[in-house]
Amino acid sequence: MxxxxxxxxxxxxxxxxxxxxxxxxxxxxxxxxxxxxxxxxxxxxxxxxxxxxxxxxxxxxxxxxxxxxxxxxxxxxxxxxxxxxxxxxxxxxxxDIEMIAAVDLDACLGQLRARGYALGVATNDSELSARAHLKGAGVIDAFSFIAGYDSGYGAKPAPGQLLAFARAVRVRPEACAMVGDSLHDLRAARAAGMVAVGVLTGPATETELRAHADVVLPTIDGLADWLEQRARL
Structure with a gap:
């Protein structure tokens, strides 16, 4: 799909x-x-x-x-x-923390939105912090859905946030990808029936993520190319 x-x-x-x-x-x-x-x-x-x-x-x-x-x-x-x-x-x-972007978020997220993907954020941080960080980075408007552990959907690795995202953007879970740097993210993806994408911009290693992911990328900058290749299969 x-x-x-x-x-x-x-x-x-x-x-x-x-x-x-x-x-x-x-x-x-x-x-x-x-x-x-x-x-x-x-x-x-x-x-x-x-x-x-x-x-x-x-x-x-x-x-x-x-x-x-x-x-x-x-x-x-x-x-x-x-x-x-x-x-x-x-x-x-x-x-209030000044977050350091893992990549050029404007360029990366803009490319994905231009290709028609609906985007969201699911974090085990609070929703208040998530919104503050995304706003500070100038990318909050890129997302149709933002949820924290306190947003009423539970926290990862439970699938509640992920299923709420799918409902919010009116897309079946199997047509969604969950992108994250931890096993919590990937296990939540599996529990929700979503594609699991690991990235290496957090503390986990490729070896740790590989067994639980459909793909492991160095950063989210690799997403657009991977999605294009996947669509050709």
Whole structure:
């Protein structure tokens, strides 16, 4: 079946993961620990973050998880916070981050839209942050659908966000592709009956993604050519 719609993960797919989130996470640990380096390191270890390298370990549960999940991992180290207060604080801080695009998003997304594909974003970040990041990058108008973990459809790897996208753009799931950098993205694609496209702009390796994807591309810049080749088959 020809593909008609493309759903993108955000972090590690549209935006470089460590390039965008690495230094920000270190700043948040410093702020939350009030400069206590021992506490900052303990929190970092709890979320799979290397304070010296300013980057997340590839196996960190935060990479593909929700803000709610990250909050739960950090909360035992921060007894003065409630879960809701810490989550909301992290959400608000995340919305202000300057994201680093993985590719020239205007050119890449413009090419796909010009070929008639409906585009969407499904992220395990909050919808508020997603909209802020896409607006900051100047590409929010490229998307017909934007959902976060808190948008009412659940979070990946469950297929709720993906099926909501298919309904929103009036395309059957099997005519949609889910593009992402993590196993959560690819497993969600399989669960929704969508084509699974992996990209290597996040922490996961090609070997990790290959077994779960229909194709693994270096970046989303390779999508247009791959879609054209696929259509010829």
């Amino acid at each position: 020809d593909l008609q719609a493309i759903l993108f993960d955000k972090d590690g797919t549209l935006f470089g993961f460590d390039e965008s989130w690495g230094a920000w996470a270190g700043q948040q640990l410093d702020r939350l620990s009030k400069g206590d380096q021992g506490l900052a390191r303990r929190i970092g270890a709890g979320i799979g973050y290397d304070l010296d390298e300013n980057r997340f370990h590839p196996t960190s549960p935060v990479i593909a998880g929700t803000v709610d999940e990250a909050t739960g991992l950090m909360l035992p180290f921060l007894p003065d916070y409630t879960h809701a207060a810490l989550r909301d604080e992290l959400d608000a801080a995340a919305a």
